[in-house]
Amino acid sequence: MTQEDLLRRSMAAVWHPCTQMKRHERFPLLAIRRGEGLWLESTDGRRFMDAVSSWWTNLFGHCNPDINAAITDQLGQLEHAMLAGFTHAPVVELSERLSALTGHALGHAFYASDGASATEIALKMSQHFWRNLGRPEKNRYLCLEDAYHGETVGALAVTDVSIFRDAYAPLVRPARTVPSPDARRAEPGESALDVAVRAAAALEATLEAHHTEIAAFIVEPLVQGAAGMVMHDPEYLRRARGLCDRYEVHLIADEIAVGFGRTGSFFAHEQAGIRPDLLCLSKGITGGYLPLSCVLCTDTIYQAFYDDRLARAFLHSHSYTGNALACRAALAVLDLFARDQVLERNRDRARWLDEAFAPRLAERPVTAVRQRGMILAFDVLDAPDDFAQQMFARGLDEQILVRPIGNTVYLMPPYIFDRAQAEAMAQATCRALDRTKA
Numbered sequence: 001m002t003q004e005d006l007l008r009r010s011m012a013a014v015w016h017p018c019t020q021m022k023r024h025e026r027f028p029l030l031a032i033r034r035g036e037g038l039w040l041e042s043t044d045g046r047r048f049m050d051a052v053s054s055w056w057t058n059l060f061g062h063c064n065p066d067i068n069a070a071i072t073d074q075l076g077q078l079e080h081a082m083l084a085g086f087t088h089a090p091v092v093e094l095s096e097r098l099s100a101l102t103g104h105a106l107g108h109a110f111y112a113s114d115g116a117s118a119t120e121i122a123l124k125m126s127q128h129f130w131r132n133l134g135r136p137e138k139n140r141y142l143c144l145e146d147a148y149h150g151e152t153v154g155a156l157a158v159t160d161v162s163i164f165r166d167a168y169a170p171l172v173r174p175a176r177t178v179p180s181p182d183a184r185r186a187e188p189g190e191s192a193l194d195v196a197v198r199a200a201a202a203l204e205a206t207l208e209a210h211h212t213e214i215a216a217f218i219v220e221p222l223v224q225g226a227a228g229m230v231m232h233d234p235e236y237l238r239r240a241r242g243l244c245d246r247y248e249v250h251l252i253a254d255e256i257a258v259g260f261g262r263t264g265s266f267f268a269h270e271q272a273g274i275r276p277d278l279l280c281l282s283k284g285i286t287g288g289y290l291p292l293s294c295v296l297c298t299d300t301i302y303q304a305f306y307d308d309r310l311a312r313a314f315l316h317s318h319s320y321t322g323n324a325l326a327c328r329a330a331l332a333v334l335d336l337f338a339r340d341q342v343l344e345r346n347r348d349r350a351r352w353l354d355e356a357f358a359p360r361l362a363e364r365p366v367t368a369v370r371q372r373g374m375i376l377a378f379d380v381l382d383a384p385d386d387f388a389q390q391m392f393a394r395g396l397d398e399q400i401l402v403r404p405i406g407n408t409v410y411l412m413p414p415y416i417f418d419r420a421q422a423e424a425m426a427q428a429t430c431r432a433l434d435r436t437k438a
């Protein structure tokens with residue numbers, strides 16, 4: 001297939017995600033033929049540094065030899081078997097290792113295939129827990145303003161992004177929102193910590209008034225990703241944990257984007273010294289190889305379902321639950337974290353990113369430069385309406401894949417770049433930015 005042929009046929013036959021297809025008349029699709037490490041290569045031979053880890057999934061580069069080898073090995077043994085009534089070594093080992101990574105606080109793993117399904121599972125589990133305890137009135141949820149937890153109908157209840165939700169409003173039973181602890185909301189003289197304390201007070205007031213009907217509070221710890229890499233002080237999570245305990249409300253940590261080392265610690269909630277009751281994982285879990293998601297829960301929650309009566313069980317399933325290939329990919333990812341001391345080495349990488357970007361951004365019309373581990377973001381001043389699309393296109397000209405959210409430019413690269421590549425990312429990003437503004 002020639003490049004033109006591929007693009008024309010894709011436009012006709014493939015409905016692309018999160019896309020107004022008509023815009024591809026002005027901004028053509030790009031056909032990718034291979035990936036290697038940080039790089040993606042298009043069918044016309046151009047190369048792009050994947051600075052957003054292909055929608056935040058790819059942790060160790062494209063075509064990673066170790067993950068390839070693990071999946072190939074698994075292919076020769078078992079590709080998939082239904083997980084109802086059956087089990088297999090990869091799913092058992094993965095569950096045990098994820099449990100260990102939570103200090104065994106979250107010792108039971110339930111699997112699905114994508115992030116939104118993990119959100120749905122956590123919401124259902126929480127409500128069903130309270131029902132099994134004889135408190136069926138606890139069936140509503142709290143989420144942060146601008147929260148993003150996925151786009152299926154159930155997950156939209158806790159996704160406070162109007163562009164994703166408004167069209168489907170008749171289908172959705174929206175959660176109650178509480179103020180975001182967004183550090184950018186600091187008044188003159190205030191710190192991120194002050195904003196967190198203020199937002200926690202608002203959470204307290206809402207819980208005080210409504211806790212009898214609230215099953216769970218769901219939060220993206222430290223960074224609200226799809227809201228535009230909105231960052232907050234860990235103190236917010238510490239206070240939220242205390243308030244959820246006091247008012248008997250589950251705390252759901254949605255670490256679909258921020259888990260697996262993205263914010264500097266293996267799980268983001270660790271930086272607050274807390275554990276959630278339910279933890280949602282996906283995206284980086286397989287290093288960007290295969291669809292897999294997981295909800296980890298406490299023994300208290302698990303035990304409320306363990307009973308002779310079928311109706312008290314968690315009767316939720318997906319065909320590909322616990323897929324053996326995906327679990328093997330996830331095990332390979334955990335092996336890489338251990339073998340290559342990734343969390344430690346990422347401290348250097350985080351510094352390289354800062355050192356590469358800080359001086360360049362200081363002389364450009366941007367604000368709210370912020371970083372948490374392997375996420376760096378800034379907001380562009382006086383950005384035109386189609387800034388995100390323009391910047392994406394100019395980025396490709398500069399051999400970098402960046403996909404701004406509104407006027408927020410962010411970098412979320414795989415954990416494999418060196419200092420020179422951090423410089424190259426900063427240089428390419430700033431060149432694309434300069435050309436977008438012009």
Ligand SMILES: *Cc1c(COP(=O)(O)O)cnc(C)c1O
Nearest residue numbers: 114115116148149150225256257
């Ligand atoms: C991406 C994301 C989801 C949804 O995951 P999908 O696999 O796209 O359904 C949910 N929550 C957060 C925080 C995410 O970043």
